[in-house]
Amino acid sequence: MKLNLNIQPLESWFDNGGKPIIISGPCSAETEEQLLETARLVKETGKVNILRAGIWKPRTRPGEFEGIGVEGLVWLDKAKKETGLPTAVEVATAKHVEEALAAGVDILWIGARSTVNPFTVQDIADALQGVDVPVLVKNPINPDLSLWIGALERINRAGITKLAAIHRGFSSFEKSAYRNEPMWDLAIQLKTLAPELPIFNDPSHICGARELIPHIAQTAIDLDMQGLMIEAHRDPSVAWTDAKQQVTPAKLAEIIDNLTLRHSDSDNSEFTNKLNNLRNSIDRVDDLILQKIGERMALVQKIGEYKRDNDVTILQVNRWEEILEKRMTLANALKLDKDFVEKFLELIHSESIRKQTEIMNASKSEVN
Template sequence: MKLSLNIQPLNSWINIKNEPLIISGPCSAETEEQLLSTAHLLAATGKVSVLRAGIWKPRTRPGEFEGIGSIGLEWLKKAKEQTGLPTAVEVATAKHVEEALAAGVDILWIGARSTANPFTVQEIADALKGVDIPVLVKNPVNPDLSLWVGALERINNAGITKLGAIHRGFSSYEKSAFRNEPMWELAIQLKTLCPELPIINDPSHICGNRELIPYISQKALDLDLQGLMIESHIDPSVAWTDAKQQVSPAALEELVDRLSLRKAESKNEEFVDKLADLRKQIDKIDDLMIQKLGERMAIVEQIGIYKRDNQVTILQVNRWDEIMQKRGAMGKVLKLDPVFTEKFLELVHGESIRKQTLIMNEGKAAANVAEASAPVTVETLPG
């Protein structure tokens, strides 16, 4: 099912100086000098199309720096006048929207914490009615595609047609190299639901450290995301917020220069023909895989019946360990990623258990339905 949004293409609502679209600036506007100096250096790179700055900062715990507030909008306005760069800020309340619009901010974005709360998103949407301004919606903190889609729909229903999404990763209890897990599959699902929706990647918040930003930036572009939002500070070592994930303007310029910009399609006939041939081979293999999985599940059902009739439990731990070891070893020989192999086997095993559970409980399920459907009489009530 496709997502029906009334939106304008990215290049019709923002002037992209150079591809890809780069939105950059400090995590937080700290002082007028810091913001203006950073803005001038970013403009001088010729790589940045939009200047961003955090004015109001929703922090996890009280007592941390929560943004300079409305005065920062005046600094941002001055930076725009001096550099010619359009500006972008995060808004989390109707009052933020009103103040940002009054200050001439060009682009608004809704943060991850706000996206997770439909009440907050609706408040912002109501404040945007009748306004013609680009709005970007970050994914919610938790991996919930419906929340992300719902926020986009609310903003679109308010009449905002210059609409885009920001992929900034998702919170996870599992420890990893990233501050927020990319979970690329969710961004891909959103892109599949609405191919015309511009999606910007935020490698700063995904990485949490500047060392990984080039890697995530390149992967985002390779997945055909339309741009990058990268935090930049004139001196990241002394930044008041998120110092580790910000880069200097000079480092940003070098990073962008090293990115490879690839096209979504090619008109080269030889390439098109070769790609079509390779895809046909993949289609045949995929068809065979689905067929073999169907055959496997048919045997699983036979095993389930045999176990049920012989009063044997569904889970056989030794057998599962044997499968994981043998198939895992085969996967390594075939140069499959061990994590992928493990997840694939777990999915297949989970479906096998589900099917055998249904078979084991066929009789009980029928009895439960019959009991629930039986008429209640005085004789059947407890005495």
């Protein structure tokens, strides 16, 4: 089911000639000198379309630097006038919205810590009533697509039609190389539900380490995201916040230069015909997969009935371990990704358990 969002096409409010829109600037506005120098260096790259800076910084623990506040908006306005770059700022309260707009900020974004709270988002939406300003909404910290959608809908219902999402990854208990797991599937699901919604990617917050940014940035572009938000600082080594994930403006230019830009479609008829043939083959394989899953579940039902009639427990740990061992051996021979196959088997197993539990809980009179 598609989302019913009333939004303007990205090209109508920020046309970059089909190229990815690059939003960059320091994680935090620290001093007037630091912000202005970083803005100048970012401008000189010729790669940046929008200047960003953190004015209010929601920190995990009190006592950490929580942003310079309203004073930084004055510096940002100076940077805007000097460089000619439109500006973007994160807002977390209605007061932030009012102060940012009064200072001439061009674009607002709602951060992950705000998106997670519908009350906060609604307060921001109420402050945006009657305002014509682009608003970007980051995904919530936790992997909850409904919260992300809900935030977008609240802002849209406030009358904001220049609307976009920012994919910045999700918090996870699993240890990995990333600060926040990309979980690309959630961004893809959002794009599927709202094809007209522009989605930007924030490699800085996904990676947490500048060395990983080029890879994530390229993946985002390959997934047809409309832009990137990458934090840049004149000297990341002395940054007051998130030093490890910021890059120098020179490195930023290198990252952008090394991106391979791809088209979402092609005018080449030979390419289109071959692609359609391959897609048709995939469709046939998908149909077979679903057919086989249906056959498997029919067998699961028979097993569930047999266990119920003989008072045998649903879960047979040894059998599950046997399935995993055999299937993983086959998956390895087929050169399939281990984690993918394991997750797939766990989904199938969970559905089998659910189906058998349903059978177990049904009385014999209901069955007969």
